[in-house]
Amino acid sequence: MAAERLVVVGGDAAGMSAASQARRMKGPAELEIVAFERGHFTSYSACGIPYWIGGQVAGPDALIARTPEEHRARGIDLRTRTEVVELDVAGQRVRARELDSGAESWTGYDRLVLATGARPVRPRLPGIGAHGVHGVQTLDDGRRLMDTLERREIRRAVVVGAGYIGVEMAEALVSRGYEVTVLHRGVQPMATLDPDMGALVHEAMNRMGIRTVAGAEVAKILTDEEGRAIAVATASGEEYPADVVVLGIGVEPRTALARAAGLPLGESGGILTDLSMRVRGHEDIWSGGDCVEVMDLVSGRTRHIPLGTHANKHGQVIGAGVGGGYATFPGVVGTAVSKVCDLEIARTGLRERDALAAGLRFVTATITSTNTAGYYPGATEMTVKMLAERRTGRLLGVQIVGGAGSAKRVDVAAVALTAGMTVDQVVSLDLGYAPPFSPVWDPVLVAARKAVTAVRSAGA
Amino acid sequence: MAAERLVVVGGDAAGMSAASQARRMKGPAELEIVAFERGHFTSYSACGIPYWIGGQVAGPDALIARTPEEHRARGIDLRTRTEVVELDVAGQRVRARELDSGAESWTGYDRLVLATGARPVRPRLPGIGAHGVHGVQTLDDGRRLMDTLERREIRRAVVVGAGYIGVEMAEALVSRGYEVTVLHRGVQPMATLDPDMGALVHEAMNRMGIRTVAGAEVAKILTDEEGRAIAVATASGEEYPADVVVLGIGVEPRTALARAAGLPLGESGGILTDLSMRVRGHEDIWSGGDCVEVMDLVSGRTRHIPLGTHANKHGQVIGAGVGGGYATFPGVVGTAVSKVCDLEIARTGLRERDALAAGLRFVTATITSTNTAGYYPGATEMTVKMLAERRTGRLLGVQIVGGAGSAKRVDVAAVALTAGMTVDQVVSLDLGYAPPFSPVWDPVLVAARKAVTAVRSAGA
Numbered sequence: 013m014a015a016e017r018l019v020v021v022g023g024d025a026a027g028m029s030a031a032s033q034a035r036r037m038k039g040p041a042e043l044e045i046v047a048f049e050r051g052h053f054t055s056y057s058a059c060g061i062p063y064w065i066g067g068q069v070a071g072p073d074a075l076i077a078r079t080p081e082e083h084r085a086r087g088i089d090l091r092t093r094t095e096v097v098e099l100d101v102a103g104q105r106v107r108a109r110e111l112d113s114g115a116e117s118w119t120g121y122d123r124l125v126l127a128t129g130a131r132p133v134r135p136r137l138p139g140i141g142a143h144g145v146h147g148v149q150t151l152d153d154g155r156r157l158m159d160t161l162e163r164r165e166i167r168r169a170v171v172v173g174a175g176y177i178g179v180e181m182a183e184a185l186v187s188r189g190y191e192v193t194v195l196h197r198g199v200q201p202m203a204t205l206d207p208d209m210g211a212l213v214h215e216a217m218n219r220m221g222i223r224t225v226a227g228a229e230v231a232k233i234l235t236d237e238e239g240r241a242i243a244v245a246t247a248s249g250e251e252y253p254a255d256v257v258v259l260g261i262g263v264e265p266r267t268a269l270a271r272a273a274g275l276p277l278g279e280s281g282g283i284l285t286d287l288s289m290r291v292r293g294h295e296d297i298w299s300g301g302d303c304v305e306v307m308d309l310v311s312g313r314t315r316h317i318p319l320g321t322h323a324n325k326h327g328q329v330i331g332a333g334v335g336g337g338y339a340t341f342p343g344v345v346g347t348a349v350s351k352v353c354d355l356e357i358a359r360t361g362l363r364e365r366d367a368l369a370a371g372l373r374f375v376t377a378t379i380t381s382t383n384t385a386g387y388y389p390g391a392t393e394m395t396v397k398m399l400a401e402r403r404t405g406r407l408l409g410v411q412i413v414g415g416a417g418s419a420k421r422v423d424v425a426a427v428a429l430t431a432g433m434t435v436d437q438v439v440s441l442d443l444g445y446a447p448p449f450s451p452v453w454d455p456v457l458v459a460a461r462k463a464v465t466a467v468r469s470a471g472a
Numbered sequence: 473m474a475a476e477r478l479v480v481v482g483g484d485a486a487g488m489s490a491a492s493q494a495r496r497m498k499g500p501a502e503l504e505i506v507a508f509e510r511g512h513f514t515s516y517s518a519c520g521i522p523y524w525i526g527g528q529v530a531g532p533d534a535l536i537a538r539t540p541e542e543h544r545a546r547g548i549d550l551r552t553r554t555e556v557v558e559l560d561v562a563g564q565r566v567r568a569r570e571l572d573s574g575a576e577s578w579t580g581y582d583r584l585v586l587a588t589g590a591r592p593v594r595p596r597l598p599g600i601g602a603h604g605v606h607g608v609q610t611l612d613d614g615r616r617l618m619d620t621l622e623r624r625e626i627r628r629a630v631v632v633g634a635g636y637i638g639v640e641m642a643e644a645l646v647s648r649g650y651e652v653t654v655l656h657r658g659v660q661p662m663a664t665l666d667p668d669m670g671a672l673v674h675e676a677m678n679r680m681g682i683r684t685v686a687g688a689e690v691a692k693i694l695t696d697e698e699g700r701a702i703a704v705a706t707a708s709g710e711e712y713p714a715d716v717v718v719l720g721i722g723v724e725p726r727t728a729l730a731r732a733a734g735l736p737l738g739e740s741g742g743i744l745t746d747l748s749m750r751v752r753g754h755e756d757i758w759s760g761g762d763c764v765e766v767m768d769l770v771s772g773r774t775r776h777i778p779l780g781t782h783a784n785k786h787g788q789v790i791g792a793g794v795g796g797g798y799a800t801f802p803g804v805v806g807t808a809v810s811k812v813c814d815l816e817i818a819r820t821g822l823r824e825r826d827a828l829a830a831g832l833r834f835v836t837a838t839i840t841s842t843n844t845a846g847y848y849p850g851a852t853e854m855t856v857k858m859l860a861e862r863r864t865g866r867l868l869g870v871q872i873v874g875g876a877g878s879a880k881r882v883d884v885a886a887v888a889l890t891a892g893m894t895v896d897q898v899v900s901l902d903l904g905y906a907p908p909f910s911p912v913w914d915p916v917l918v919a920a921r922k923a924v925t926a927v928r929s930a931g932a
Contacts, residue, residue, distance in 0.1 A: 025912070060847060060907050074847040176906075320912045321905035342900050349904030358904055387520060387534040420877060420910070423884045423903045430901060431891035440802050441890060443883045444809030444818055445781035446636075447520050450880070452485070452780045 015044045018334055019106055019121035021096045021269070023049025024056065025323035026301025026330070027127030028078065031088050033331020040087045043335070046119060047088055048108050050095040053151040054080050059320050061154040062177070065161070066184030072151050099124075099273040104296065123296050123334050126270060126283065127327070130263035130302035130318045139233030144241035145257045148177060160256055166190055170244045170254035172230050174201030178260030179213070179352045182222050185258070186353075192221075193252050195228035195244060204348060205411050206363050208378070209397055212413040216355040225252075233257060263318050265303045278305035280316035287340040289330045298333060300326025300341075307343030310361045310408060310429055311370040317344055345429040346409075349419040358422035361409025361429045362399060373402040375470050377462035381455035383417040385447035394418045396459040398425075398435065405434040405467040410456070417449070424456050435463040475504045478794055479566055479581035481556045481729070483509025484516065485783035486761025486790070487587030488538065491548050493791020500547045503795070506579060507548055508568050510555040513611040514540050519780050521614040522637070525621070526644030532611050559584075559733040564756065583756050583794050586730060586743065587787070590723035590762035590778045599693030604701035605717045608637060620716055626650055630704045630714035632690050634661030638720030639673070639812045642682050645718070646813075652681075653712050655688035655704065664808060665871050666823050668838070669857055672873040676815040685712075693717060723778050725763045738765035740776035747800040749790045758793060760786025760801075767803030770821045770868060770889055771830040777804060805889040806869075809879040818882035821869030821889045822859060833862040835930050837922035841915035843877040845907035854878045856919040858885075858895065865894040865927040870916070877909070884916050895923040 018034055020027045031045050047054075055078040063069045083090045091108070097116070098107040105120040132147035134140055144164065146157040160166075169185040171178050174196035185192045194201065194217070200210030201217060201224055217224050229247040236242050243253045265282040267275075276284040276292045282305035284292045289304075291297040301323035305314035325341055332339035347360040367374045377398045382391040392415025399408040410425035412418050428438050438460035445452060453461075478494055480487045491505050515538040523529045543550045551568070557576070558567040565580045592607035594600055604624065606617040620626075629645040631638050634656035645652045654661065654677070660670030661677060661684055677684050689707035696702050703713045725742040727735075736744040736752045742765035744752045749764075751757040761783035765774035785801055792799035807820040827834045837858045842851040852875025859868040870885035872878050888898050898920035905912060913921075 057845060057847070057907065057912065059905075059912075060845060063848060063907055068849045069847050319905060321903070321910075321914075324912050325900065340900075344902040347902045347904050349906045349909050351906070351908055356909075360902070360904075385517065385520060387517070387529050388523060389528045417877070417880060419906075420880065420904055421883075423881075423901075423914075424887055426902050426904070427884055427887035427891070427893075430897075431887070431893070433887075433891070437890075440785065440800075441883075442804040442807045442820070442886050443781070444807045444820070444880055444886070445519075445779060446809045446811070446879075447517065447523055448811055449809050449816075450781075452517065452519075452784050454781075454883075 015040065015042055016122040017044040017046065017120065018123045018125065019119060020045065020047035020125045020127060021106065022127035022129055022301070023047055023054040023090060023092065024058070024127065024129055024301065025320050026327045027125060028055045028083060029324050029327020030125050030127065030298070030300065030330035030334060031083070032086065033328055034335040035086055035088060037331070037335030037337060045088045047083070047090045048094045048096050049090065049092045050111065051150055051152045052092055054078060054083060054090065054092070056151050057320060058149060058151070061148045061151070062180035062184040064154055065157060065181065066187045072154060075151065096269060099269050101273050101294070124298070125330055125334065126291070126297065126299040126303060127301045128266045128269060128303045131266045132259055132263050133261045134259060135230065135261070137230060137232050139235050139241065142233050142235045142241040143239055144255065145233055145259065147259045148181060149263060157258070161188070164255055166255040168193070168253050169256050169258065170195060170252050171258045171260055172244065173260035173262060174198070174224065175204060175260060175262055176348065176350045179350060181258045181260050182217065183352045186220060186222055193223040193225060195225045195230060195246065195252065197227065197229060199226055202357060205357070205359055206397065209395070209411045209413055212395060213352065213355065213357060217352055220353050263302065265316055267303055270303070278314045280305055282316040284314065287342060288333050289326050289341055290333065298330040300330050306341070309343040309345050311366060313370070315346070317346065319348065345426050347422060347426040349422060351419065354415060356414060356416065356419035358412040358419040359410070360422045360426040361407070363409060363411070364399065367399055367408055372408060374399045374408055375402060375463065375466035377459050377466050379455065379459045379462055381458050382451055383415050384449060385451050388447045392416065394455050396455045398459040398463045400435045400463040400467050402467065402470050403472050405436055405464065407433055407435050407438060410459070421456055435460045435467065439464060475500065475502055476582040477504045477506065477580065478583045478585065479579060480505065480507035480585045480587065481566065482587035482589055482761070483507055483514040483550060483552065484587065484589055484761065485780050486787045487585055488515045488543060489784050489787020490585045490587065490758070490760065490790035490794060491543070492546065493788050494795040495546055495548060497791070497795030497797060505548045507543070507550045508554045508556050509550065509552045510571065511610055511612045512552055514538060514543060514550065514552070516611050517780060518609060518611070521608045521611070522640035522644045524614055525617060525641065526647045532614060535611065556729060559729050561733050561754070584758070585790055585794065586751070586757065586759040586763060587761045588726045588729060588763045591726045592719055592723050593721045594719060595690065595721070597690060597692050599695050599701065602693050602695045602701040603699055604715065605693055605719065607719045608641060609723060617718070621648070624715055626715040628653070628713050629716050629718065630655060630712050631718045631720055632704065633720035633722060634658070634684065635664060635720060635722055636808065636810045639810060641718045641720050642677065643812045646680060646682055653683045653685060655685045655690060655706065655712065657687065657689060659686055662817060665817070665819055666857065669855070669871045669873055672855060673812065673815065673817060677812055680813050723762065725776055727763055730763070738774045740765055742774070742776040744774065747802060748793050749786050749801055750793065758790040760790050766801070769803040769805050771826060773830065775806070777806065779808065805886050807882060807886040809882060811879065814875060816874060816876065816879035818872040818879040819870070820882045820886040821867070823869060823871070824859065827859055827868055832868060834859045834868055835862060835923065835926035837919050837926050839915065839919045839922055841918050842911055843875050844909060845911050848907045852876065854915050856915045858919040858923045860895045860923045860927050862927065862930050863932050865896055865924065867893055867895055867898060870919070881916055895920045895927060899924060
């Protein structure tokens, strides 16, 4: 029997995890694996780019888990700088273009993995293509940004967007000694939090010397005669001088290929899969990583959550399936952690607006405690906001902002959400206690106690 | 209607939490509250004593959450330096002795809370009562130890026992510049971990300059002519010179009063209660804190787990019940966290010997990863050991030893244990990921992946 051929489109976390896992399960005599990647790099941590730019990580090599050569040595026919430009579902083949030569050819497949990732939102604004305007989605993006920072005299940086990428890039640029202004459309930075919690991030950023401008709608990038960005102008007429502009507006699933081929897409434009990460309605196509939508176990809806940790899990599940095994990805609860300098930021589950959109009635409870016993040296504040469903008391979401040890506390809530616990059950959880690690009542439990009272007061 | 009287025996976490919660629910016209405490202090953090001794906390005042005067101001008739010496269950009264005057009197109760705590195990050895031999169970103990450290010329300290207290006291004494030797009976320090994990603690302690002696059975304390401890001698004949000796051998429930009154005690000598913390078979007596046994939800047996965080929860539950409300304490999973210098130590659920004793067949999986992304500056090693039940794959326990951020990771496993999750379910948990906080696969998930494989390999 001739070997079957697996074609993987996209050489980062999901795609190469899938390819590697499939290779562990089936040798080259059984399964030929061909992988296409548009960029120069494979299997890297895009989430690490801000730390490279900020100087905490020496260079892009540190962010690469496995190079193209390493993949090839494991029997994967990896073709970098090669973009898949068409998917012929009926013919079970893809058309790929070598980006350097422009040569194109078709490759047939028995099984296909689409792991095309996400692309930064780049609004169609005058000057958006100017030199010195950078996204930070891929290692190639990071390298271009570093080129700019090293070649130009930089004093002022403007970051557009105040989500995870925007905030992390603001920290990175401040740590390089630049004057940093963050322009964002919302009321508060970190719209992944409710505004009352985002306000804490806002205050902390300002204390760190990062200027934040709320309600800022970017209208155009002003350029000099050599086509280099020199300022960002907003719709209301303000101009913010900039020697470099970083776009952290968010990303969207990169699904032009899937869309053209008629694959099912969700409300956010991500590919829809079943629980084994197989594209719905397609026996021979799997998809995972930043190009898919995942099931949100709390709201019961699919969402687009681009995150390396999900992509890696998807890759494992797909690799098992493609290799003839069995695994599933049951969904997410929407956990995300971040930091800006010493301030840790975390969320899981639903924000107020998510709960409303899901048709849920809820109460909220917000408390401020400390990350360690109050008397322990270095104790810092930690604020926890908790959402619980009215009547049932079911935990719906948690947001945390505070000092060291705050962010990963959200994992407790993530597990409790997955288990469908009520806030009453959360109060009784047996969490680790010792003075260097927690007050005698862990802040998450203090928030749960307050939520229990709020649920009771709200009645049925 | 005359006010009912609540009598509380023991003025630390459980007793005074119960009294305070009851007072919030019922005013003095409805409920008179009398509380007896043997020592000088109330509502303090005994867990903070090592940090006071080590100099990170200024003095005992910082460890006191609420003073006797503060309790009295809230309408609690608190009598310090007064010990309850007899409980007359049939007559619903207690006999109390004022320790300074020796005066005794009976006090009747309608409802009784026993929160007598635990006492350090003090083996009956020659010299155990010598000057310079100290337990560290109460603030009064801490004050006596500090007196010794300040009055004597200390160069060498011997700590007997290498559990939480022993290890924390070793760190405290090293940080005061003493030569510290820890004598313990086991194969490895931290017998609350399996020996393979305890070995990591052992290595770390030795790197910090703490000498550890395994298999050491203390036979006597040698004293000088003024009755001061000068050395510790073991059964095998070794002598360890000591200017101060700290006993950290563990504690046992302080239940002489309950035992004499015929209250039900468990295998470890702790008082047995129902889920509302009412003493089994007694409508008008509640008990909580370090003098009770709690239900271990993983093994299905009651255990004695003296820990401030449980005591506080018990107090809340008892206060609600005594005050006419309703609350329960469903049990524990055995979570404990600690540190020795920079090494964090944590456990939850069952160790190998616990699982065997509970009649469970299991597999183990041990992995070493890092606390942050491997490329993030300051990444340090973190070792996770996981136990899972054979056949079902149910999570049974987790032990963690490693750098910053290791200990509180165990909370994820504590919640998963409470929810009865399998290791397969743990692999899919949506835990917070960002390079400063975790590798893309959180170490707990990596251990779970390995445990899944081990469960499959073990078969039925």
